[in-house]
Amino acid sequence: xxxxxxxxxELVLSDHERQVxxxxxxxxxxxxxxxxxxxIVLACGETEVDGLPRSARSVAAATGVTTETVSKWRGRFxxxxxxxxxxxPRPGRERTVTDEQVAELVRLTLExxxxxxxxxxxxxxxxxxGLSQSTVSRVWRAFGLQPHRAESFKLSTDxxxxxxxxxxxxxxxxxxxxxxxLCVDEKSQxxxxxxxxxxxxxxxxxxxxxxxxxxRAGTTTxxxxxxxxxxxVIGSLHRRHRTAEFRRxxxxxxxxxxxxxxxxxxxxxYATHKTETIKKxxxxxxxxxxxxxPTGSSWLNLVExxxxxxxxxxxRRGVHRSVQALERDIRAWVADWNDNPRxxxxxxxxxxxxxxxxxxxxxxxxxxx
Numbered sequence: 001x002x003x004x005x006x007x008x009x010e011l012v013l014s015d016h017e018r019q020v021x022x023x024x025x026x027x028x029x030x031x032x033x034x035x036x037x038x039x040i041v042l043a044c045g046e047t048e049v050d051g052l053p054r055s056a057r058s059v060a061a062a063t064g065v066t067t068e069t070v071s072k073w074r075g076r077f078x079x080x081x082x083x084x085x086x087x088x089p090r091p092g093r094e095r096t097v098t099d100e101q102v103a104e105l106v107r108l109t110l111e112x113x114x115x116x117x118x119x120x121x122x123x124x125x126x127x128x129x130g131l132s133q134s135t136v137s138r139v140w141r142a143f144g145l146q147p148h149r150a151e152s153f154k155l156s157t158d159x160x161x162x163x164x165x166x167x168x169x170x171x172x173x174x175x176x177x178x179x180x181x182l183c184v185d186e187k188s189q190x191x192x193x194x195x196x197x198x199x200x201x202x203x204x205x206x207x208x209x210x211x212x213x214x215x216r217a218g219t220t221t222x223x224x225x226x227x228x229x230x231x232x233v234i235g236s237l238h239r240r241h242r243t244a245e246f247r248r249x250x251x252x253x254x255x256x257x258x259x260x261x262x263x264x265x266x267x268x269x270y271a272t273h274k275t276e277t278i279k280k281x282x283x284x285x286x287x288x289x290x291x292x293x294p295t296g297s298s299w300l301n302l303v304e305x306x307x308x309x310x311x312x313x314x315x316r317r318g319v320h321r322s323v324q325a326l327e328r329d330i331r332a333w334v335a336d337w338n339d340n341p342r343x344x345x346x347x348x349x350x351x352x353x354x355x356x357x358x359x360x361x362x363x364x365x366x367x368x369x
Contacts, residue, residue, distance in 0.1 A: 011053065011074060013045040020082055037085045039063050040073045097131065102139055105129050109145050119147040155361070158294035165350045167291050168266055168300050172228055172346035179262035182225040182234075182253070183303035186270075187310070188241045192217040192326040195319055210317070218323040222310075222330060223249040225265070226303040231343035233306065235334045237327045243275045250278070254285060263288045266302075269295055302344045 024038040043059040056067040076084035114124045122133040175181045193214040200209040221241045225234045236252055238245040267273055269292055293300040314333045320326040
């Protein structure tokens with residue numbers, strides 16, 4: 001009785017082919033499809049006990065595929081040997097956009113502007129180069145081009161920029177023992193705003209709605225000191241923003257911070273922080289030491305991040321009919337924050353910051369600006 005299933009013609013593997021196929025089977029990085037094809041070909045190269053080639057059904061059962069798959073890859077191997085086991089290129093639509101067109105699109109995006117606008121859009125660029133909007137969009141995505149976006153920046157001109165960066169970052173990454181590091185600043189001119197019409201509450205499918213115009217009821221200033229280690233905040237509200245108010249805030253810090261601790265204050269170069277009144281107060285309270293951020297570098301002060309949180313979660317959509325109501329809301333928000341403070345973790349060293357800035361300046365110079 002004959003063996004069931006179609007029989008395979010003789011397939012002889014050289015030592016080199018067996019070695020390559022075995023490596024593909026054992027490799028943990030090779031694609032699984034390629035490893036399976038290698039196992040099929042190795043099985044096809046084996047013989048039965050009677051010395052005849054293995055049948056397609058036998059190979060299929062051993063490798064867990066169909067007999068049609070076995071025949072396909074056996075035939076590919078017999079025709080092209082090892083090269084036949086790779087994925088053949090699939091037919092597709094021929095390219096309609098040339099490399100030269102792509103290069104010209106990128107050049108125009110980087111080096112030119114439209115006559116009637118400050119930046120290119122997909123529509124205006126498509127009209128300029130004679131391509132579709134979808135093609136322009138795909139090319140821009142491929143090259144990371146975003147003409148519709150613009151970011152602001154400011155390079156500090158402080159002659160002691162490097163020293164101040166090392167000083168402030170050093171306090172963040174390695175705070176001194178038996179000392180408190182406080183990030184201090186003022187959020188001035190916080191407006192008590194009442195909408196001109198009642199706010200309409202959120203409903204299913206409809207967001208909260210508020211009138212675009214408002215009525216001003218006055219302003220207040222928040223002095224805040226953020227503990228860089230614990231995230232707790234000491235705040236003080238004043239109607240004005242002068243040396244006298246800042247001195248009173250320092251006195252409040254002196255009362256609330258244990259006398260056994262030194263106090264390192266990180267703050268900006270606002271003139272109020274450097275008046276003779278403040279200098280005399282500091283001489284009378286030697287445990288307070290001031291560390292100034294570089295000019296134009298308020299991003300180094302962690303309390304600015306906390307101010308952003310206050311603005312986003314309480315002030316921007318708040319409605320206050322009086323300054324007193326605004327101040328009550330701010331005090332309540334600060335108290336709630338201190339019930340579960342969340343410190344901001346500084347991760348970059350001063351050298352990493354300076355190297356990043358140096359790289360940015362090099363790119364500006366290389367671009368010819």
